[in-house]
Amino acid sequence: xxxxxxxxxxxxxxxxxxxxxxSNSIRDLVSDTFDSIFKPNKEENSKGKEEFWALRDVNxxxxxxxxxxxxxxxxxxxxxxxxxxxRITNPTTGQVKISGRVASLLEVGTGFHPELTGRExxxxxxxxxGMNKEEIRRSFDAIVxxxxxxxxxxxxxxxxxxxMYVRLGFAIAAHLEPEIxxxxxxxxxxxxxxxxxxxxxxRDVSESGRTILFVSHNLVAVQxxxxxxFFFEKGTLVDQGDTTHIVTTYLSKISQKNLERQWNSIDEAxxxxxxxxxxxxxxxxYQDNLMHIDVRTPxxxxxxxxxxxxxxxxxxxxxxxxxxxxxxxxxxxxxxxxSKGLVTGSCEIPGHFLNDGSYVVSMMIVKDTSxxxxxxxxxxxxxxxDYREGVTWYGKWPGFIRPQLNFxxxxxxxxxxx
Amino acid sequence: xxxSVTIKADGSEKDYWKDLWRNKQLLWILSKRDISVRYKQxxxxxxxxxxxxxxTMLIMVFVFSFVAKLRPDPxxxxxxxxxxxxxxxLFFANTFTQISSSIxxxxxLVSKVYFPRLLMPLSAVxxxxxxxxxxxxxxxxxxxxxxxxxxWQIIFMPFFIFLTFLTSLGFGLFFSVVNVKFRDIGQLxxxxxxxxxxxxxxxxxxxxxxxxWWYKFYNLNPLVGIIDGFRWCLLGDKVFFNPISLxxxxxxxxxxxxxxxxxxxxxxxxxxxxx
Numbered sequence: 001x002x003x004x005x006x007x008x009x010x011x012x013x014x015x016x017x018x019x020x021x022x023s024n025s026i027r028d029l030v031s032d033t034f035d036s037i038f039k040p041n042k043e044e045n046s047k048g049k050e051e052f053w054a055l056r057d058v059n060x061x062x063x064x065x066x067x068x069x070x071x072x073x074x075x076x077x078x079x080x081x082x083x084x085x086x087r088i089t090n091p092t093t094g095q096v097k098i099s100g101r102v103a104s105l106l107e108v109g110t111g112f113h114p115e116l117t118g119r120e121x122x123x124x125x126x127x128x129x130g131m132n133k134e135e136i137r138r139s140f141d142a143i144v145x146x147x148x149x150x151x152x153x154x155x156x157x158x159x160x161x162x163x164m165y166v167r168l169g170f171a172i173a174a175h176l177e178p179e180i181x182x183x184x185x186x187x188x189x190x191x192x193x194x195x196x197x198x199x200x201x202x203r204d205v206s207e208s209g210r211t212i213l214f215v216s217h218n219l220v221a222v223q224x225x226x227x228x229x230f231f232f233e234k235g236t237l238v239d240q241g242d243t244t245h246i247v248t249t250y251l252s253k254i255s256q257k258n259l260e261r262q263w264n265s266i267d268e269a270x271x272x273x274x275x276x277x278x279x280x281x282x283x284x285x286y287q288d289n290l291m292h293i294d295v296r297t298p299x300x301x302x303x304x305x306x307x308x309x310x311x312x313x314x315x316x317x318x319x320x321x322x323x324x325x326x327x328x329x330x331x332x333x334x335x336x337x338x339s340k341g342l343v344t345g346s347c348e349i350p351g352h353f354l355n356d357g358s359y360v361v362s363m364m365i366v367k368d369t370s371x372x373x374x375x376x377x378x379x380x381x382x383x384x385x386d387y388r389e390g391v392t393w394y395g396k397w398p399g400f401i402r403p404q405l406n407f408x409x410x411x412x413x414x415x416x417x418x
Numbered sequence: 419x420x421x422s423v424t425i426k427a428d429g430s431e432k433d434y435w436k437d438l439w440r441n442k443q444l445l446w447i448l449s450k451r452d453i454s455v456r457y458k459q460x461x462x463x464x465x466x467x468x469x470x471x472x473x474t475m476l477i478m479v480f481v482f483s484f485v486a487k488l489r490p491d492p493x494x495x496x497x498x499x500x501x502x503x504x505x506x507x508l509f510f511a512n513t514f515t516q517i518s519s520s521i522x523x524x525x526x527l528v529s530k531v532y533f534p535r536l537l538m539p540l541s542a543v544x545x546x547x548x549x550x551x552x553x554x555x556x557x558x559x560x561x562x563x564x565x566x567x568x569x570w571q572i573i574f575m576p577f578f579i580f581l582t583f584l585t586s587l588g589f590g591l592f593f594s595v596v597n598v599k600f601r602d603i604g605q606l607x608x609x610x611x612x613x614x615x616x617x618x619x620x621x622x623x624x625x626x627x628x629x630x631w632w633y634k635f636y637n638l639n640p641l642v643g644i645i646d647g648f649r650w651c652l653l654g655d656k657v658f659f660n661p662i663s664l665x666x667x668x669x670x671x672x673x674x675x676x677x678x679x680x681x682x683x684x685x686x687x688x689x690x691x692x693x
Contacts, residue, residue: 087532115458
């Protein structure tokens with residue numbers, strides 16, 4: 001039985017490019033109206049406005065008990081869809097039929113009042129999310145326990161740490177008992193331990209046969225929790241189906257990579273009188289027929305340049321930076337003497353080495369082990385996606401690197417009971 | 419299933435009012451929230467609800483009775499007349515102000531969760547009502563002081579309270595919707611209240627303007643019927659009360675309420691796009 005049926009839903013927004021023309025106060029409205037009456041310059045008035053379709057002709061059916069992950073770039077229409085399904089805004093056209101009680105969690109702790117105590121906020125937030133008093137009273141202890149805020153129940157939440165605040169907010173939402181649960185990106189908050197708790201709770205919810213819609217950028221979590229996925233791009237539902245399939249398609253599309261650069265003639269190539277760059281490539285050895293780099297993927301970097309000086313003593317030095325600019329490592333080759341002509345260097349980055357994240361590579365040509373001849377800054381960039389096996393934790397894996405080391409545990413001395 | 423809904427482009431579904439009724443607990447909780455956060459982190463707390471009407475009355479008695487030498491209705495002490503009118507006026511003014519800003523003040527809810535939006539203006543009434551009850555108690559104390567016993571008309575009081583509520587809703591709802599898009603309302607409302615204070619028969623009795631040529635227009639102000647009528651409930655036949663003003667209040671307020679609710683219902687689903 002399908003619990004949600006969406007037929008041709010679209011949502012249009014009008015974007016006003018001219019901020020000065022926005023009639024956001026009555027004074028502006030009056031002066032705009034005057035302008036439009038006395039200055040018959042129609043073109044100017046219509047120019048600044050643009051239609052923007054946040055969603056366009058979206059059709060889908062969700063069956064009872066489905067756990068649907070929604071993936072897509074920022075601005076692909078995911079949040080708009082959730083807003084429509086949670087009845088916060090109406091679609092411009094089309095309709096959605098929903099059967100069952102819906103609870104939507106677009107934010108943790110919606111409607112918390114900073115001046116009220118934790119206890120009061122549990123009742124307030126519960127009621128806002130659609131629980132009745134009896135339901136809240138029944139799960140009150142479980143909520144407090146889940147959030148771990150017993151000691152601060154009678155403290156105003158404005159004195160809570162942000163972690164406590166989020167925990168309490170999620171705890172309340174986790175104890176909702178709707179038939180359909182809509183969740184937007186709540187895992188982005190909270191510490192690792194709490195995230196684990198949340199995901200565990202969400203799995204419980206899904207196992208009890210309720211329907212879940214889940215938007216997250218955490219693809220590992222989407223894969224672990226959802227049996228179906230929707231892929232949105234520019235407001236349209238481009239693909240739907242099995243989670244693994246959708247996530248793979250999505251990843252191969254989003255990876256913001258610049259894996260190859262090359263120049264065919266010396267004249268166009270970057271460089272100087274001494275060296276000219278011919279090419280710089282990153283060649284991943286994709287795993288499992290995937291088309292994206294994940295933490296398992298070994299990569300080879302190949303660098304070619306024209307040396308234009310005889311008897312030149314050169315070496316290469318490569319820097320790998322995180323997206324935020326920290327240098328993760330710097331490696332260099334030994335120095336060698338080259339004559340004029342093409343020089344090639346290559347470097348292997350093994351699989352199970354870099355953590356998931358975005359990386360930037362710079363390549364430096366050094367003369368006589370001390371003088372930088374040419375530095376090709378931010379030459380390549382690539383994304384490493386997450387991949388996990390045999391874990392039930394989906395929080396962000398900490399660290400820049402994620403090496404596989406010989407790290408083991410074993411029982412050395414069992415306790416013998418007699 | 420019991421909770422089936424169809425979300426469509428054109429406005430809300432049919433059983434909006436049922437939905438509103440289903441959410442009555444939320445109404446109660448939102449009201450309680452507004453009341454309990456009202457005087458948080460104030461030293462005097464609830465005492466403010468007594469101090470404000472009391473001080474206003476004392477200042478008015480001083481300015482209008484001693485300085486301007488306005489005369490009350492014969493046989494009615496001036497402070498009683500002022501406090502009687504002031505009580506219901508403040509009820510109107512507070513609820514009207516609260517209602518007109520209710521959507522904007524709850525914008526965090528509007529953009530994150532669904533419930534019938536009418537709950538927000540409705541719950542905004544609670545705070546004003548509590549204040550009203552407090553100043554009513556103050557009024558009763560003052561009656562004892564002047565040894566003024568109320569008459570049988572007091573049984574009409576609930577009617578006038580309800581009428582005030584409908585009037586403030588009728589006008590407040592409209593402004594609450596406009597406020598979402600034009601924050602000018604936030605500036606305009608206090609100004610309207612200030613003007614209203616002088617236009618309405620609070621510091622003076624309507625008897626003073628009865629003979630003016632514009633008196634028939636004066637009664638078009640729905641607050642005139644409410645204030646005079648409420649005073650009549652409290653103080654009996656000695657105060658001036660023209661039933662015509664009450665009829666005009668009924669007609670104007672109900673029309674305003676009807677139009678406002680229509681307007682609110684039409685716009686409520688687009689609040690989130692403007693907030």
